[in-house]
Amino acid sequence: MTRRVTNQLPALVVFALGLVAWEWVFSPLAGKFLLPKPSAIATAFWHNRQLLSDAGWFTFKEALGGFVFGSAGGIVVAIVLARWRKVGEAVMPYAIAVNAIPIIAFAPITNAWFGPLNPHSKWAIAGILCFFPVLVNTLRGLTSVRPESIELMSSYAASQFEVFRRVRIPSALPFIFTGLKVGTVLAMIGAIVGDYFGGSTRALGVQIENSISLFDFPFGWAAIVVASAFGIVFYLAVGAAERLSVRGVPSTGD
């Protein structure tokens, strides 16, 4: 326990120093448009705490829906491509190419598909954003098993199903979680950008947009902090799930 505290001490010190520097150095230097003082942001948050946390929760649910479907799809397709390697090898370059596409630009189109007020429109864009990194990472994990591991299973006359269940999937887990962690951040971005191109007034993205058009920057920053907080908790939750399920493997750190 004490080791965990000392491990996190540097980060806490940086946090405290950062806040102080922001309040009394950066903010006065940058001007209140660019960087309102943390105290002003905190005040704005406190006055709107109910509204902001509701909006954050609303947008988080949009992101979560997309994350679940996008990641599940990515994992399933990766398993199929790993099982039929010839197809996988043929498809892989295209998956990588699609990864290089600014998919976020399709947010207005998913809004047009489902209607901007339908949460499925945000699920769709968040899900598509998650899909590819999860697919690429999972496939890499499933196929980078050491050949001896497969030979061992082969010496037990194991079926393909057993090879996947006992070797490929467990050894791909760290890779899958790397993809999922990237996915959490992308899902939040997808939901917020989707909101920007039209969404419920209860959504965080819409709140941010409105506050900015009213030049209420402390409120805007408070909303950004809420979005970021939901993103961080989402990321940490997946990280915690990783530690629970990837037992026995010394943390590789990434």
Place this chain on the structure above:
Amino acid sequence: MSVVELKNVTKTFARGNTIALQGIDLAIEAGEFVSLIGPSGCGKSTLLRTIGDLIQPTSGTIVVNGKPAQQARRDRDYGIVFQDPVLYDWRTVAKNIALPLEMLGWDRTRRAKRVQEMTELVELTGFEGHHPYQLSGGMQQRVSIARALSFSPALLLMDEPFGALDEMTRERLNTELLQIWQETGSTIVFVTHSIAEAVFLSTRVVVMSARPGRIAELIEVDLKQPRTQETREDPRYFELVTAVREALARGGADKITEEALVAGDET
């Protein structure tokens, strides 16, 4: 009855048209401890893998326990130990040992009992709950051996299992392996680079030569059982070491080795 019978086994790899094995004839009796030794690139690992049906020969027949190799593999007649222990990091020692038992459909209590016997056999009692990365290289390899023996396979195939270990650990594990071999009465095919190891362990040494890989000589090792540290000082032991060394030289080992080192081992 022979446990393993190879008749005129040839293996060519399509890439580069290399002949890895040519005209291999070999019979291994039940309870034998046979070592395959030869320079890098002589195909000894390939030979081991063809016996285990991990690689299929280009021509020739392989009969194991009176069945084709593939059938023997399906009947789980093989236990395999690689140079790398190939343990699964996400499983504990006990669960790594139990892996083949799970695949054979043993129930939990039967598995637990066998795991206990196996950890005793390889002297790892007390480490059942550890994960592989918490163990030393020698201990990891013992887990790997326990796993290979857990389901009492008719044939144990070992591919340079102690190659990555330091000399002292290696000698200790050599002695332990011989004890296990005598207790279980299993048949072992053992690939090694080390002349001393081959002579100390085996009842018979198969000396191979490279390009193409074939059997150069068979040397009977008539050292008395059980073998102990004193065996390593027996004059007969030195004679046999010399005999294997000369057989390797006749097979062109010294000429080949450097070339093979440049080209890289086929395994």
Place this chain on the structure above:
Amino acid sequence: MRPLLRRAALLVVVLAALWGIWEGWHWIGTQFKLTWPFTVDDVTMPHLHRIVQALFQPAQVNGPWLLTILWHASLFTAKESIVGLAIGGVVGFAIAVVLSQSRLVERGFIPYIVASQTIPLLAIAPMVVIGLGTKGVTDWVSVAILAAYLTFFPVTINALRGLQSADPRAVELMHSYAASRWRILWKLRVPASLPYFFSAFRIAAPLSIVGAIISEPAASIQGGLGGAIVNFNQYYSIEPQELWATNLIAALLGITFFSAVVIAERAVVRRAPENVA
């Protein structure tokens, strides 16, 4: 030449298959009046040939072809992205060098560097553009800076891994020469990190385009692809193919950036094979 021909053939087959799936789904959707997962019609899924046709027609009466407009928009966005990539690369590398100097500093800052990426760029974009505007920074440079906010991250993470990848024995060797920290950094750690830059830029290059496209609308910039997306989004219910065509061009720009990094990597790696990670 043969494998190239085969790959080209494969590309044609894949594109034809995608076209078939798209049109097939369109046909099934309209034929059976599918409403799940979404209603299929000529607005939600315009015919692919109409999307391609739209490129070769004027977007406005007597105006230039849509392709011409999008070509200029792509150049504009590419300019922002390249500048953003350069800023992100330099800043990201500088941060990595600082962090690599001490475990304590690394542990103190890494959580916030990761957290920085959870801040929605779209949200901070307007404030940054307005704020930098009051300091006299041109809008498109502000967008480049916002793109750099996305691109510095993979550069920092990969460069840090690269700087720490130097062979510890080589470091000990340098220590035995009583080499200074800076010498070890420049003679050993920086060269060791170079191969990691390519993996960073393979991620960062497409990200810089994402950054530019997201930031342009927030900055009310009309000239780039982001502006074009906002613009054509308003006419989506009448001319859906124009937004689709814009996204098609954006996709091509992303793939072009990615390919440029891969080609650069191949060129460099061929000259220095010992540097391959």
